[in-house]
Amino acid sequence: MTTRGRIVIDLFTTLDGVAQAPGGPDEDARNGFRFGGWQAPFPDDMVGEQVSAYIDSMDALLLGRRTYDIFAAYWPHHTDGPAGSVGRTFDRVPKYVASRSALTPAWAGTVQLGPDVPAEVDALRDRHRDIHVVGSVGLVQTLLAAEVYDELRLWVHPVVLGEGRRVFPDGAAPATLRLIEPPLVGDQGVVQLRYAPAGPVRTGDMDEVDFPR
Template sequence: MRKLVVSEWLALDGVFDSTTMDQWFYPFDSKQRAAYIQEGVLTSDIFLFGRVTYEMLAPFWSQAKNNEMGIVEKMNSMAKYVVSSKPLNIPWENTTRLQGDLVEEVYKLKQQPGQDIRIAGSSMLVNSLLPSDLIDEYRLLVHPILMGSGKRFFREEKESSRLHLVHTETFSKGVVLLCYQPEK
């Protein structure tokens, strides 16, 4: 069975707002962080997106040509499933809109043979899946900055979930990778 991996980049206070990435993400770039992100893409063969994240990423990746680290080719060739009640207006190769019962559709994807299913961004999607117990791992790249305000990844009204720390790694410039799995 495939693993469903939530892979997120965020500030220490949980902000993951794409409009402020110039403050909390880009200043902390390093070869280590880039290699980690590359590895995550290359070890997955399905991306699962919410509509907002898909519409943010599709215009760039579908037109990208520089395949220096193998990510562009992989991003464009891998299967992409988008959870959206609205039709998708931005084409991106190998994209399917998921319709029907979200939990049932994700469960079916997990039953297929293959590599990890990766969710990036897509906080509404992740928060919708939390009660289902379908998420196998959370991989959080935490950046050493407190934003104070901005869009936060986890909703405040969700129920608590206990997690087990399975891996940590410190990258240069103070970025920390925290990998958690749900306690069963």
């Protein structure tokens, strides 16, 4: 039996679940967001090592339109120097983009997905081994709601913003997740959490739970 590829979602988040504009002030200022670049004060070695490892492992990149535009404007021009290995990987792998408007890509290897994004993303599992979604909060919310993913990897930073686009906003699809490895804690207090989907939400009565004594 042929093993299907994996869809891995990679997100930098705050303690209150905000994933908007971690990289810089001009990254995404929608709705008057004031805290672009909130990740910068936490240069964590663990995060750097883990991010390098997942970039090395990927053979396809899956992006929402806004994140794609940011990446396409930056990474093709940064294939040398300290970040060169990242730029070369992003240049080399196929890039799939979910966008409601027509896309005329200048970045080699770019393919726009059709209107049924969950179905098209699921089909990528038959073409690739390790498909990574980076940023792209709107796309991530679509994939989480449809449970079209194999791993949700969060790097949770020790900061609370109180505003911004959250991974799980009000009205998010109910779901249970399963922690698939012990958390990693970095030297700046960033925690890596790796989850897999675990089916629908289950409920019970705490009065009936037999706690260890």
